[in-house]
Amino acid sequence: MKRPTIADIARRAGVSKGAVSYALNGQPGVSEATRQRIIAIAQEIGFNPNSAARALSGATANAVGLALCRPARILGIEPFFMELISGVEAELSARSYALTLQVVADQEAEIAVYRRWWGERRVDGVFVCDLRVDDRRVPVLEELQLPAVVIGGPGHTGSLASVWADDAAALVETMEYLFALGHRRIARVGGLPGLLHTEIRRQAFVDAGQRLGLEQSVTVPSDYTGEEGARATRRFLSSSGRPTAIIYDNDVMAIAGLAVAQEMGLAVPGDLSIVAWDDSALCQLTHPPLTALGRDIPAYGAHAARQLLAAIEGKPIGAYQDETAHLTPRGSTAAPRPV
Numbered sequence: 001m002k003r004p005t006i007a008d009i010a011r012r013a014g015v016s017k018g019a020v021s022y023a024l025n026g027q028p029g030v031s032e033a034t035r036q037r038i039i040a041i042a043q044e045i046g047f048n049p050n051s052a053a054r055a056l057s058g059a060t061a062n063a064v065g066l067a068l069c070r071p072a073r074i075l076g077i078e079p080f081f082m083e084l085i086s087g088v089e090a091e092l093s094a095r096s097y098a099l100t101l102q103v104v105a106d107q108e109a110e111i112a113v114y115r116r117w118w119g120e121r122r123v124d125g126v127f128v129c130d131l132r133v134d135d136r137r138v139p140v141l142e143e144l145q146l147p148a149v150v151i152g153g154p155g156h157t158g159s160l161a162s163v164w165a166d167d168a169a170a171l172v173e174t175m176e177y178l179f180a181l182g183h184r185r186i187a188r189v190g191g192l193p194g195l196l197h198t199e200i201r202r203q204a205f206v207d208a209g210q211r212l213g214l215e216q217s218v219t220v221p222s223d224y225t226g227e228e229g230a231r232a233t234r235r236f237l238s239s240s241g242r243p244t245a246i247i248y249d250n251d252v253m254a255i256a257g258l259a260v261a262q263e264m265g266l267a268v269p270g271d272l273s274i275v276a277w278d279d280s281a282l283c284q285l286t287h288p289p290l291t292a293l294g295r296d297i298p299a300y301g302a303h304a305a306r307q308l309l310a311a312i313e314g315k316p317i318g319a320y321q322d323e324t325a326h327l328t329p330r331g332s333t334a335a336p337r338p339v
Contacts (some may be wrong), residue, residue: 004042004045004047004119004177005025006020006021006047007048008045008047009038009041009042009047010043012041012045013034013037013038013041013143015030015034015038017230018318019034019038019132019235020038022035023035023038023039023044024039024123035324039190040159041065041112045119046115046118046119046120047117049323050317051295051324056185057268060124060126060312061121061122061123062092062096062097062098062124063097063098063099063100063122063123063124064092064097064098064099064100064114064123064124064125064126064127064305064308064312065099065100065101065102065114065117065122065123065125065127066085066088066099066100066101066102066124066126066129067102067103067104067114067126068081068101068102068103068104068129068130069103069104069105069106069107069109069110069112069130069139070103070130071103071176072103073198074223074225075103075333077225077226077252077331078224078250078252079251079252079281079282080250080278080280081298081314083280083297083298083301084297084298084300084301084304085099085101085291085301086152086298086301086305087298087299087300087302087303087304087305088301088304088305089296089301089303089308090282090298090301090302090305091301091302091305091309092305093161095309096122096198097309100117100122100123100210102289106300107132107137107182107290108138110137111136111137112146113141113316114126114137114140114141114146114238115140115144118146118152120145120258123146124312125146125147125148125149125269125308125309125311125312126141126147126148126149126308127148127149127150127151127153127304127308128141128148128151128160129151129152130149130152130192130195131150131152131153131156131195131196131197132156132194132195132196133155133156133194133196133199133223135156135196138156138157138158139158140158141160142159143157143173147308147311147312148160148308148311149161149162149163149304149307149308149311149317150162150163150164151163151164151300151301151304152196152197153319154166154319154321155197156196157319161307161308161311161317161318161319161320162318162319162320162323163300163303163304163307163319163320163322164294164319164320164321165300165322165323165324165325166199166321166324167197167200167201167325168201168203168204169204169324170293170324170325170326170327171201171204171205171208171247172204172207172208173210173326174247174275174293174327174328175205175208175209176212176248177327177329177333178195178245178247178275178333179212179214181245181273181333181334181335182335182336183244183245183273183334183336184214184215184216184244185215185216185217185221185241185242185243185244185245186214186217186243186244186245186246187216187217187218187219187236187245187246187247188201188202188205188217188218188219188220188246188247188248188249189219189220189223189229189232189233189247189248189249189253189257190202190219190221190223190249191221191222191223191224191250192221192222192223192224192295193221195316198221198249200251202219205217205219205247206219207327215241216241216243218236219245220232220235222249222253224249224250224252225252225253226252226255226256227256228257228262229248229252229253229254229255229257230253230256232253232257233256233257233260233261234260235266237260237264237266237272238312239259242294243272244271244272244273244336245272245273245274245275245333246272246273246274246275246292247275247277248253248274248275248276248277249277250276250277250278251276251277251278251280251282251290251292252282253276253278254274254275254276254277254283254290254292255276255282255283255286255290258274258286258290258332261274267334268288268332269288269333269334270332270334270337271290271336271337273331273332273333273334273336274290274291274332274333275290275291275292275293275333276290276291276292276293277292277325278281278292278293278294279292279293279294279295279298279325279328280294283330284310287330287331288330288332289330289331289332290330290331290332291327291328291329291330291331291332291333292327293325293326293327293328294325294326294328295322295323295325295326296323299322299323303322305321306318
């Protein structure tokens with residue numbers, strides 16, 4: 001799909017290109033009703049007169065975009081995105097590219113951002129995070145023909161390139177490790193419901209629990225915050241037949257869970273084993289240090305950036321499987337105490 005022009009607006013509004021120019025530049029020569037109709041059409045198709053000269057010249061923006069549908073306060077405390085962005089930035093800066101980051105309220109707002117960036121030629125390509133099953137952003141980006149790399153998968157990315165890791169294999173490794181220690185009641189505090197990687201981890205958790213014949217394997221969704229991680233932990237530990245091990249979908253929730261266990265007088269790992277996902281430096285600063293699933297997240301971001309830059313250059317790219325997160329046992333896991 002070509003970028004919108006004054007001619008496109010004129011054709012849709014049923015006026016001349018001169019009338020469109022008058023309307024967009026606030027000059028006399030058109031009625032106020034016509035002016036408002038022309039402005040509405042321009043906004044609808046993503047045309048911005050301030051970007052017209054650059055669009056006509058074919059110049060590139062030398063920037064890529066990342067729109068995140070997460071509260072800004074969460075981005076400030078969650079190590080994963082900071083490490084991911086550091087890897088992206090390292091690769092982009094070496095090529096004199098900038099990263100445009102925007103926090104959005106929902107997927108509709110994110111799609112609107114893509115259309116605006118495309119219409120104004122603000123970016124040459126975009127990263128897509130937090131992939132969902134049947135994600136509505138994918139067909140929009142395909143329609144716009146805006147170079148894009150999905151950070152996530154596998155699958156559900158249409159014709160878009162992707163960088164992904166095998167979360168199911170990592171989850172199964174963790175379950176088997178806890179089972180080998182003697183745990184038969186294992187719980188999981190998951191991430192945001194509806195995200196593809198949340199669903200992949202949930203299904204792997206359920207399947208592994210059934211295959212291992214666990215007495216209990218319960219999972220609940222959360223929002224990656226310490227507050228929700230603590231709330232879910234209290235519910236688990238206050239229930240009858242409480243779990244002897246809990247797996248958390250990020251390290252912030254795991255640290256909050258550790259604090260709750262200690263607040264309730266439970267010893268970690270004697271009474272409760274804890275495993276965190278995303279092995280940031282925080283995991284080694286707690287007491288005891290947390291057993292965690294981790295990989296080189298800055299490298300993950302760098303791989304995504306290289307894929308996107310290749311797509312911008314018109315090179316053929318597809319799905320790139322990054323390393324699987326590996327389990328690092330530390331002081332927060334041990335065999336459960338005999339009952």
